[in-house]
Amino acid sequence: MLLDVFDALSSTADLGVVPQENSTFGSVIETYDNLRKPDARFVRGEMTLQVQHCLVVRQGVRLDDVKKILSHEQALGQCQRFITTHFPFASVVKTTSTAAAAQALFRHPPDCAAICSKICAMIFDGLSILQEGIQDDTANFTRFFVIARNKDSAIPDCPTPTRALIQISAKVPSVSTVTGTCTANISKLLTALQTTITRIDRRPAVGTIPFHDVYLVELEREVQDDSKSWDQEAELAVDRVRQSGGNATLVGMW
Amino acid sequence: MLLDVFDALSSTADLGVVPQENSTFGSVIETYDNLRKPDARFVRGEMTLQVQHCLVVRQGVRLDDVKKILSHEQALGQCQRFITTHFPFASVVKTTSTAAAAQALFRHPPDCAAICSKICAMIFDGLSILQEGIQDDTANFTRFFVIARNKDSAIPDCPTPTRALIQISAKVPSVSTVTGTCTANISKLLTALQTTITRIDRRPAVGTIPFHDVYLVELEREVQDDSKSWDQEAELAVDRVRQSGGNATLVGMW
Numbered sequence: 346m347l348l349d350v351f352d353a354l355s356s357t358a359d360l361g362v363v364p365q366e367n368s369t370f371g372s373v374i375e376t377y378d379n380l381r382k383p384d385a386r387f388v389r390g391e392m393t394l395q396v397q398h399c400l401v402v403r404q405g406v407r408l409d410d411v412k413k414i415l416s417h418e419q420a421l422g423q424c425q426r427f428i429t430t431h432f433p434f435a436s437v438v439k440t441t442s443t444a445a446a447a448q449a450l451f452r453h454p455p456d457c458a459a460i461c462s463k464i465c466a467m468i469f470d471g472l473s474i475l476q477e478g479i480q481d482d483t484a485n486f487t488r489f490f491v492i493a494r495n496k497d498s499a500i501p502d503c504p505t506p507t508r509a510l511i512q513i514s515a516k517v518p519s520v521s522t523v524t525g526t527c528t529a530n531i532s533k534l535l536t537a538l539q540t541t542i543t544r545i546d547r548r549p550a551v552g553t554i555p556f557h558d559v560y561l562v563e564l565e566r567e568v569q570d571d572s573k574s575w576d577q578e579a580e581l582a583v584d585r586v587r588q589s590g591g592n593a594t595l596v597g598m599w
Numbered sequence: 600m601l602l603d604v605f606d607a608l609s610s611t612a613d614l615g616v617v618p619q620e621n622s623t624f625g626s627v628i629e630t631y632d633n634l635r636k637p638d639a640r641f642v643r644g645e646m647t648l649q650v651q652h653c654l655v656v657r658q659g660v661r662l663d664d665v666k667k668i669l670s671h672e673q674a675l676g677q678c679q680r681f682i683t684t685h686f687p688f689a690s691v692v693k694t695t696s697t698a699a700a701a702q703a704l705f706r707h708p709p710d711c712a713a714i715c716s717k718i719c720a721m722i723f724d725g726l727s728i729l730q731e732g733i734q735d736d737t738a739n740f741t742r743f744f745v746i747a748r749n750k751d752s753a754i755p756d757c758p759t760p761t762r763a764l765i766q767i768s769a770k771v772p773s774v775s776t777v778t779g780t781c782t783a784n785i786s787k788l789l790t791a792l793q794t795t796i797t798r799i800d801r802r803p804a805v806g807t808i809p810f811h812d813v814y815l816v817e818l819e820r821e822v823q824d825d826s827k828s829w830d831q832e833a834e835l836a837v838d839r840v841r842q843s844g845g846n847a848t849l850v851g852m853w
Contacts, residue, residue: 531799532792
């Protein structure tokens with residue numbers, strides 16, 4: 346489970362790998378919800394993998410028997426067309442991961458199928474694959490973040506960083522007297538970064554005025570400035586956002 | 600079901616109301632996935648409602664009987680803490696809407712509960728409310744978009760528009776020779792808007808290079824320029840993005 350990876354970084358693990366985004370279904374909100382926290386873990390790397398989903402059942406179960414499909418919401422989203430075409434009347438159950446879906450088959454009646462990777466079907470004895478490559482888009486990629494406990498946890502033999510992730514929010518949003526909800530002007534804060542932006546994700550800030558947002562902004566070093574390191578450039582970008590009246594924290598550098 | 604609202608605008612309905620974002624759980628991706636399409640419907644208004652979720656069962660079912668919880672993923676997300684605290688072992692089933700969850704109770708065994716509004720429990724005969732106000736955050740608001748068939752569908756007695764929604768994407772993303780996925784610099788396109796940005800949402804573009812994004816950017820008219828109408832200002836912002844090398848389309852004005 347994704348949250349367990351973040352939790353393990355507080356105790357046993359030095360590094361963790363969490364899905365950040367899928368090319369068909371978009372951002373993984375649990376990851377962004379962990380990165381929006383004030384004491385967020387630190388992104389130290391990325392990797393991209395091509396993802397092939399399989400329809401997996403307990404041995405002996407046939408396609409016609411399947412009445413219920415279990416998987417993580419990302420995999421369910423990536424196989425939406427397959428599900429509606431082949432199982433328009435099946436009930437769909439969300440699990441905490443695709444591996445958890447495969448495991449759950451042993452606790453459920455045999456009319457259940459899991460959507461998971463081929464490797465899951467091989468790890469757990471007694472499962473068989475009914476169909477491979479069931480994702481809606483054959484070019485289905487998931488990009489992962491490598492996360493560390495904090496900024497000072499180094500990864501050995503890492504290439505010189507060229508990317509950064511910054512948490513940004515407006516300090517003083519404008520609050521409606523009617524609903525008590527707010528809006529904020531984010532343009533000035535993004536302009537203050539003065540750096541190439543390659544991704545912007547928006548999540549609700551926790552425990553503040555309704556509709557107050559945290560933006561997670563990914564930056565890329567396109568032009569190398571020899572007078573400064575990328576670390577220094579990213580810290581300067583954070584400072585400029587603060588000087589423009591916003592909150593900003595560096596939550597990744599890789 | 601949300602998709603039905605968009606579909607109805609092609610035939611029977613003149614206007615539709617779809618959830619855009621919840622203050623606890625964030626953006627409603629189905630809505631953004633419909634607004635990212637090349638022939639998207641047009642946003643003509645907004646409204647914000649306070650949302651109270653209830654735990655609803657078939658009459659006679661008690662809290663201890665509940666083994667399965669049905670609801671839309673937004674409501675499940677908004678009541679996540681309630682579910683993990685009170686029903687750590689229940690299976691959670693995603694439905695197409697909260698009303699669909701209430702209705703489904705009649706087709707499921709009696710050990711099921713739905714998370715839905717009070718009004719759902721009253722509309723369908725034979726249901727009863729086990730608990731009210733089960734959302735994690737008491738200040739739980741959902742903001743809705745009023746959508747019309749196209750830009751020319753007017754809403755009678757509408758106030759002068761002050762907001763706009765623009766679809767933006769990079770025309771020429773940079774493609775990795777290793778994975779075949781892409782990244783794009785979005786900074787220049789956002790700066791070209793030269794208008795107050797109040798929300799930015801990112802979704803994967805459909806049927807293009809993996810990780811090519813469409814941004815849905817909400818603008819607000821903060822300073823009134825008497826020489827131009829807001830329509831003209833928004834169209835000029837769209838033109839500036841195009842001149843900066845991006846794709847841009849106006850998909851809302853209210």
